Structures are given as structure tokens and as C-alpha cells.
Amino acid sequence: MIDLLLRNATLPDSIPADIAIHDGKFVSVGKGFTGDAAQVLDLGGHLVCPPFVDSHFHLDSTLTSGLVRHNASGTLLEGIQIWKETKTLLTEENIYQRARKLCEMAITQGTLAIRSHVDISDPNLTAVRALLRLREDMKPWMTIQLVAFPQDGFLRMPASHELLVRALDMGVDLVGGIPHYERTMQDGAASIDDLMRLAADRGLPVDMHCDETDDPSSRHVETLAAATVRFGLQGRVTASHLTSMHSMDNAYADKLISLIAEAGMGAVANPLINITLQGRYDTYPKRRGMTRMPELLRAGVPVALGHDCVMDPWYRLGSHDMLEVASMAVHVGQMTDEQGLHDCFSGVTQTAAHILNLPDYGLAPGNPANLVVLQARSAIDAIRLRPARLYVLRHGRILSRTEPRLSHLYLTEEKLLDLSDV
Incomplete structure (x- = not known):
């Protein structure tokens, strides 16, 4: 007898299936399971997908919006200045509790993996200590990867090298950077x-904030691609943001994309934040600011999507809904064709898991039984509706449950309307 049977599920490729789970793993994913189960849930044709993955976030700054002041200009640089003022007020416990609250919010939204950049510019490494503790405490429920991020500049702040090394020695998982924030282009390259x-x-992977600006002459990703090959780090380097690519000449962008593909790099777009922070110096027309996601994908570059911020000095909105992120990518990238819609759904599931190098991810026998049941009938409808997460499971255990969203419609007589069928 298996532990749990999910009957009448719909998989992301629109195929109906029964999903059998035992000892925290998938036993069978397909039609017509005939064995006995201790618990059976009839999903009524609702969508089942792997958990959402946020490939770019900042847990240390989350939920601090307005603590000092709000970002009046809406620019990246004012956000950095506000964060400098804010982080002097924060304690390890305060950072931990806010980040944990965000993680709990994320779980209810079906997100069970987050790659978070953590600011190492504080001499006491307060945020590093808080998030290392959080990473361990949250392991039963979600996976957290930490990137050592020199927010104030690696060369711009003299102590950054020592602090970043200390953070890595403490157990931070990846090396980060912010070359476009250095004082000169040469310093950025260095x-x-x-x-x-x-x-x-x-022997560590890299995830670097790169060219997060409207300036088309910011071309640090070219240097990053060359260094990836020179240091033999193919397949282990991610370039995040890449917003300057939106403003580049097409001929140069074409060359650059081929270099990124040749280096075996991954890319992360953060559409909610890119569309908000970029174009702030424009009058009209205003640039969208998001990187060239369709062109990167056509070149074979894996592109994931990140939430980046929730209620912090850069973005005072957000509920950590990765389907909102996917929806924004669809609109900003004009990816409304069939392939584009599926690429954006993959950007918060399969492709994001690939970039994070998550082992045993996906709805396949033998993998950990991690999944989300959505009040939708297809991946495209999930983006369209941003539906309720009816169930969130990790290792076969139900972590979160949400009642279906049903509307009582009164016209000639009462009617119950389920938008997932619309």
C-alpha cells in the first residue's frame, strides 16, 4: 500500500495522470494506477507541476520597505542608498525573522527553492549569519542557496575581498559580484x-549581478563570458539582470548572445524589478528594461526568472508569487506565442531548477515527491489566472493547503463559478 494517491491530475504538458507517492518519493506518474493507498485525493483535473523556483532574490532586505524611507525616484541607485541606511539598524534576529516570514509566504505560493544574494558589505556579516541559520532551519521545507554579494562594490569597498572570503568560509554557497557598480569600467572588469x-x-559556482543599467555601453557580461571560458567555469556561471542588453545595438547584442551561449552560461531576468527600476531616466518612449529573453532562449541560453525583491528599498510591492513573475515576463518580453508562454512557465520551474542545479527535480518516479496543485487546467492558464495553490507538497507531505477560489454568481439563479474552467 502506498502512502498517497493523487487521482485525476493534469500534468504541465496537459496529459492526465494519477500520481502515486510512497516514503516521500514518486512511485508512479501516469494513467490508471491500480494499487491501494492510505490516502486518496481526487484533484478533479487540476494542474500538478513541480514546485516553483525563485532563481534570484534578496532575503536580507525583504520586508524592510519604508523602514527608513521609500524610494522616491524609483531608481536602483536610490535603492542602494536607502539599503545602506537601513542595514545599520538591523540585527541578526530581525533579518532572520523577516526572511523566515518571506519563506513561509513563498511556501504557501508553491515556491520550495530560493537562491538568495546576501550582502557581505557589513563588517560584522550580520546578514550572512542570519541567512546561514535560516538556510539550515528551513531545510525540512525548502531549499535555500546563498550567494556572497558585495553590494557596495568588490573593489569600490576596500574590505570587500576579506569579507567575501570570510562569508565563503562560513558556508555561503556561491560567489557573486556587481561589476557595473564599480567606479570605472576597468574596475568592473578587474x-x-x-x-x-x-x-x-x-570550485564554487558564480551568480553575478551584471549590467543592471539602461546604459548600452555597460558590457561586463562580455568580460564575464570570456572569464568563464578562461577559468574553465562553463556550466557554473549565471549572469543576472543583463538589462543593458535591452538598450544595445542589435548587431552587438547578437554577437554578445553568441558569446554567452558559447561560454555555457545561464541568465536570470527579474521582470518585476527590471521593468520598475529601468527606464527611469527616459521621458518618452520609455524602455522596458528587461533583458532579451526570447533571443537568449533561441541561442540555447537557459533563462530563468527571479522575483528579486518583495517590499524592500527597490520594490515596495510583491507577494512572492512566481506566476506573477512569469506573467510579467510574458507581457514585457511579448512572449504570448505558445512556445513563449511555456518558456516563461519553465523559467519559474524546470529552467530555474536547472540553473540552481537542483538534484532530482521534477515529476518522475524515484524523485522526491515535491509538487504544487494549482486551481488551473494548464500551464498557460496558470500564468493567465495566477490561481490558488490548492496543495503544496514536499517529500510527500502536505505543507500548505488553500481552499479553491469559487464565486457565487447571482443572475437568474445562484451559480457557482470556478474560474479554472473558464
Whole structure:
């Protein structure tokens, strides 16, 4: 007898299936399971997908919006200044509790893996200590990866090298950077070289904030791609944001995309934040700001989507709904064709898991039974409706349950309307 049987599920490829789970793993994913189960849930044709994955976030700054002041200009640079003022007020416990609250919110939304950048610019590494503790405490329920992020600049702040190394020694998982925030283009290139050498020496992956600006002359991702090849880090480097690519000349962008693909790099777009922070210096027309996601995908570059911020100095909105992120990518990237819609859904599921190198991810026998049941009938409808997460499971255990969203419609007589059938 198995532990749990989910009958009448619909998989992301629109195929109906029964899903059998035992000892925290998938036993069978397909039609017509005939064995006995201790518990049976009839899903009534609702969508089942792997858990959502947020490939780019900042847990240390989340839920601090307005603590000092709000970002009046809406720019990246004012956000950085507000964060400098804010982080002097924060304690390890305060950071931990806010980040934990965000993680709990995320679980109810079906997100069970987050890659978070953590600011290492504080001499006491307060945020690092808080998030390392959180990573361990949350392991039963979700996976957290931490990136050592020199928010104030790796060369711009003299102590950053020592602090970043200390953070890695404490157990932070990846090497990060922010070359476009260095004082000069040359310093930005030099910071990439130093950080990539450090990652290669330690055998660590890299996830670098890169070219998060409207300036088309910000081309640090070119340097990053070359360093990826030079240090033999193919398949282990992610470039996040890449918003300057939106403003580049098409001929150069085409060359750049081929270099990124050749280097075996991954990319992360953060559409909610990119569309908000970029174009702030424009009058009209205003640039969208998101990187060239369709072109990168056509070149074979895996592109994931991140939420980046929730209620912090850069973005005072957000509920950590990865389907909202996917929906924004669809609209901003004009990816409304069949393939584009599925690419955006994959950007918060399969592709994101690939970039995070999550083992045993997906709805397949033998994998951990991690899944989300959505009040929708297809992946495209999930983006369209941003529906209720009826169940969230990790290792076969129900972590979260939400009642279906049903409307009572009064016209000639009362009618119950389930939008997932519309």
C-alpha cells in the first residue's frame, strides 16, 4: 500500500495522470494506477507541476520597505542608498525573522527553492549569519542557496575581498559580484577577474549581478563570458539582470548572445524589478528594461526568472508569487506565442531548477515527491489566472493547503463559478 494517491491530475504538458507517492518519493506518474493507498485525493483535473523556483532574490532586505524611507525616484541607485541606511539598524534576529516570514509566504505560493544574494558589505556579516541559520532551519521545507554579494562594490569597498572570503568560509554557497557598480569600467572588469579566480580556486559556482543599467555601453557580461571560458567555469556561471542588453545595438547584442551561449552560461531576468527600476531616466518612449529573453532562449541560453525583491528599498510591492513573475515576463518580453508562454512557465520551474542545479527535480518516479496543485487546467492558464495553490507538497507531505477560489454568481439563479474552467 502506498502512502498517497493523487487521482485525476493534469500534468504541465496537459496529459492526465494519477500520481502515486510512497516514503516521500514518486512511485508512479501516469494513467490508471491500480494499487491501494492510505490516502486518496481526487484533484478533479487540476494542474500538478513541480514546485516553483525563485532563481534570484534578496532575503536580507525583504520586508524592510519604508523602514527608513521609500524610494522616491524609483531608481536602483536610490535603492542602494536607502539599503545602506537601513542595514545599520538591523540585527541578526530581525533579518532572520523577516526572511523566515518571506519563506513561509513563498511556501504557501508553491515556491520550495530560493537562491538568495546576501550582502557581505557589513563588517560584522550580520546578514550572512542570519541567512546561514535560516538556510539550515528551513531545510525540512525548502531549499535555500546563498550567494556572497558585495553590494557596495568588490573593489569600490576596500574590505570587500576579506569579507567575501570570510562569508565563503562560513558556508555561503556561491560567489557573486556587481561589476557595473564599480567606479570605472576597468574596475568592473578587474572585479570580475578577481571573483572568477576566487570561484575557480574554490570550485564554487558564480551568480553575478551584471549590467543592471539602461546604459548600452555597460558590457561586463562580455568580460564575464570570456572569464568563464578562461577559468574553465562553463556550466557554473549565471549572469543576472543583463538589462543593458535591452538598450544595445542589435548587431552587438547578437554577437554578445553568441558569446554567452558559447561560454555555457545561464541568465536570470527579474521582470518585476527590471521593468520598475529601468527606464527611469527616459521621458518618452520609455524602455522596458528587461533583458532579451526570447533571443537568449533561441541561442540555447537557459533563462530563468527571479522575483528579486518583495517590499524592500527597490520594490515596495510583491507577494512572492512566481506566476506573477512569469506573467510579467510574458507581457514585457511579448512572449504570448505558445512556445513563449511555456518558456516563461519553465523559467519559474524546470529552467530555474536547472540553473540552481537542483538534484532530482521534477515529476518522475524515484524523485522526491515535491509538487504544487494549482486551481488551473494548464500551464498557460496558470500564468493567465495566477490561481490558488490548492496543495503544496514536499517529500510527500502536505505543507500548505488553500481552499479553491469559487464565486457565487447571482443572475437568474445562484451559480457557482470556478474560474479554472473558464
